[in-house]
Amino acid sequence: MSADSFRQPLTLSVAAAKLAEKINQVEPGSGWHRIALPVCVETDLLACLAGGEGVRVYWSQRDTPGQETAGFGVALALNVAHTCDLDECLPVIRNILNTCPQARFVGGLPFFEDRKEQWPGFEGGELILPRFELTRRQGQLTLACHVELPAGAAGEQFRSQIARQALSLKEAKGFPCALPSAEIVKENPDWQLWQNQVGQVLGLMEQDELEKLVLSREQQLELEADLCPWSLLSAWQKLTPETYRFAFIRENGQCFFGASPERLYRRNGQTLDSEALAGTAPRGLTPAQDRRLASALLSDDKNRRENSLVLQAVRHALQSCSESVEPISEMSLIRLKSVQHLRQMIRAKLKPGVTDGMLLKLLHPTPAVGGVPKDRALEQLATIENHARGWYAAPFGCIGNDQAEFAVALRCVFLNGRNLSLYSGAGLVCGSDANAEWAELDSKLRTVQSLLQISQ
Numbered sequence: 001m002s003a004d005s006f007r008q009p010l011t012l013s014v015a016a017a018k019l020a021e022k023i024n025q026v027e028p029g030s031g032w033h034r035i036a037l038p039v040c041v042e043t044d045l046l047a048c049l050a051g052g053e054g055v056r057v058y059w060s061q062r063d064t065p066g067q068e069t070a071g072f073g074v075a076l077a078l079n080v081a082h083t084c085d086l087d088e089c090l091p092v093i094r095n096i097l098n099t100c101p102q103a104r105f106v107g108g109l110p111f112f113e114d115r116k117e118q119w120p121g122f123e124g125g126e127l128i129l130p131r132f133e134l135t136r137r138q139g140q141l142t143l144a145c146h147v148e149l150p151a152g153a154a155g156e157q158f159r160s161q162i163a164r165q166a167l168s169l170k171e172a173k174g175f176p177c178a179l180p181s182a183e184i185v186k187e188n189p190d191w192q193l194w195q196n197q198v199g200q201v202l203g204l205m206e207q208d209e210l211e212k213l214v215l216s217r218e219q220q221l222e223l224e225a226d227l228c229p230w231s232l233l234s235a236w237q238k239l240t241p242e243t244y245r246f247a248f249i250r251e252n253g254q255c256f257f258g259a260s261p262e263r264l265y266r267r268n269g270q271t272l273d274s275e276a277l278a279g280t281a282p283r284g285l286t287p288a289q290d291r292r293l294a295s296a297l298l299s300d301d302k303n304r305r306e307n308s309l310v311l312q313a314v315r316h317a318l319q320s321c322s323e324s325v326e327p328i329s330e331m332s333l334i335r336l337k338s339v340q341h342l343r344q345m346i347r348a349k350l351k352p353g354v355t356d357g358m359l360l361k362l363l364h365p366t367p368a369v370g371g372v373p374k375d376r377a378l379e380q381l382a383t384i385e386n387h388a389r390g391w392y393a394a395p396f397g398c399i400g401n402d403q404a405e406f407a408v409a410l411r412c413v414f415l416n417g418r419n420l421s422l423y424s425g426a427g428l429v430c431g432s433d434a435n436a437e438w439a440e441l442d443s444k445l446r447t448v449q450s451l452l453q454i455s456q
């Protein structure tokens with residue numbers, strides 16, 4: 001090492017150059033490697049994603065502030081259209097994590113496993129092991145590369161290609177574009193159709209066909225200029241830092257991203273944390289109004305039923321695969337920029353051998369985004385809603401060495417060229433009112449809308 005490189009701080013570009021050197025030392029045919037280096041200069045991960053190209057992912061956990069992961073390119077992609085596909089992939093995942101315990105797979109699944117209409121580019125689910133990864137954990141930034149080289153000359157060639165790619169990692173100089181203004185071009189359902197849909201669902205409830213159903217709405221915007229998703233996500237997370245932040249962008253720029261308050265589950269070894277997050281009130285304009293709305297929410301029967309049905313279902317789903325399942329909190333509040341929700345936490349000790357594929361299958365969709373009874377609710381959603389849910393309200397998260405965490409991907413958008421679709425849902429129970437639920441959909445959309453100048 002030259003005297004010079006001792007004096008240089010490990011900026012992203014210096015770290016990338018060192019990484020390229022190390023990649024060039026990997027023996028072809030020697031299995032999976034994770035080559036990692038510290039980056040010592042403060043770097044904005046979203047700005048790095050904005051400076052990148054191709055497939056990229058972003059994941060930031062809700063309850064561990066300052067932890068985040070940005071992935072660039074694909075070392076390995078696992079297609080998981082069905083939760084059972086994940087279990088088929090587990091031997092591959094385990095094999096990589098055995099040799100690279102710090103590696104993590106990041107990605108999402110579609111809400112429905114078998115629907116023809118999906119979002120372009122997001123038809124199936126996908127978990128990827130990023131080719132390059134920038135991770136912040138406990139304040140330490142690490143740059144890593146995941147690589148497996150075929151034996152022989154092909155491996156050598158591939159190796160130089162990856163080493164060259166490492167050199168192109170850079171932070172965008174600020175975000176490339178301002179947030180554009182937008183026009184609402186379609187509401188699906190619109191207010192009229194919403195009233196019909198709610199009426200239909202309440203009718204089914206009267207006949208005891210359903211106890212809860214979460215109907216959703218897609219608001220389609222047309223953007224007046226190109227939108228850099230990383231700029232929007234950066235501004236969005238400043239408004240709601242107490243959320244999971246996630247993004248998955250395809251090579252052609254189609255991008256799913258958002259900032260969700262809701263955990264599906266977090267698993268650490270055999271310990272699993274989940275929650276019931278449902279029941280909503282807007283935030284008040286003054287502290288006094290906010291407190292009034294909060295205490296009304298905590299004692300409101302309809303909202304408490306929305307929440308309790310989720311808790312019951314999560315508890316029931318976990319019972320079959322757990323040694324114990326216990327609620328670990330009272331009904332409390334989670335407060336965001338434009339809404340506040342009821343929440344109850346639950347913890348389970350899993351039986352040996354329970355896989356993440358099994359957990360996803362058991363838990364998704366909880367009645368926070370689907371309904372009760374589950375199968376009947378899914379059938380009804382498939383007939384009543386006439387927009388594709390795509391990855392909205394589905395699991396998005398990451399799988400690492402004997403740990404996994406998935407958010408329920410809410411408060412999210414799908415960007416496709418100059419079209420941006422916003423998603424929002426509301427849980428209907430007996431006694432729900434179409435007006436109030438429409439207002440609830442509005443208040444859930446308000447945070448992201450406030451970042452774009454929207455005209456009707």
Ligand SMILES: C=C(O[C@@H]1C=C(C(=O)O)C=C[C@H]1O)C(=O)O
Pocket residue numbers: 214216262277278279280306341368369393410411423424425426427428444
């Ligand atoms: C479905 C959404 O949110 C869910 C529905 C809620 C409700 O109806 O009170 C609250 C939080 C989430 O469980 C959404 O934000 O799109």
Ligand SMILES: [Mg+2]
Pocket residue numbers: 278279280306426427440
């Ligand atoms: Mg609600």
